[in-house]
Amino acid sequence: SQQGEEDPQALSIQEGENATMNCSYKTSINNLQWYRQNSGRGLVHLILIRSNEREKHSGRLRVTLDTSKKSSSLLITASRAADTASYFCATPPQGGSEKLVFGKGMKLTVNP
């Protein structure tokens, strides 16, 4: 079963534009994580935001979390062709388990 659901499922933009991806989830969480997957580097952790945080930045990435709406967004600013990848949100289930439940992912294409 998949907890998170990314929206949109696919996005195509030009280099230099910003890309925003949204994730909705179903149950209460301790944290939410974003991962990127491309053929070159596999699945890579991007950023983790805790349930008591509302916004977090890492380089060109900005993540927000709204626990009242059970949603998160990932903003990539000044996109590059190298950002072309699939992006997943993932959450650990309630109960303290370390496993992650991933969404179906969103395919981002950045055109040079």
Added chain:
Amino acid sequence: GAGVSQSPRYKVAKRGQDVALRCDPISGHVSLFWYQQALGQGPEFLTYFQNEAQLDKSGLPSDRFFAERPEGSVSTLKIQRTQQEDSAVYLCASSLGWTGDNEQFFGPGTRLTVL
């Protein structure tokens, strides 16, 4: 090693064959996870270990799937009597463990094709 490694990277099996997939986690990482990823989908949890203890195997799809980590380091995922629906990429991940906020480091995966 520098990261999580998995072998083989690609495996083709005939239906009914047994396969074994290996994962070498990052040295010192306590927790090790196996996920299955079907084409166009997100990874789905199979099982995880803290050291040699298998704490959760709720995601294993059938009793044909078996995982072990006997010395708390390398892990093997074994699939017996493979079926076509087992075709997927099998991802291994490791993390420092012990805390609630853990980044998981993923290996490149093993792509299994069952004919």
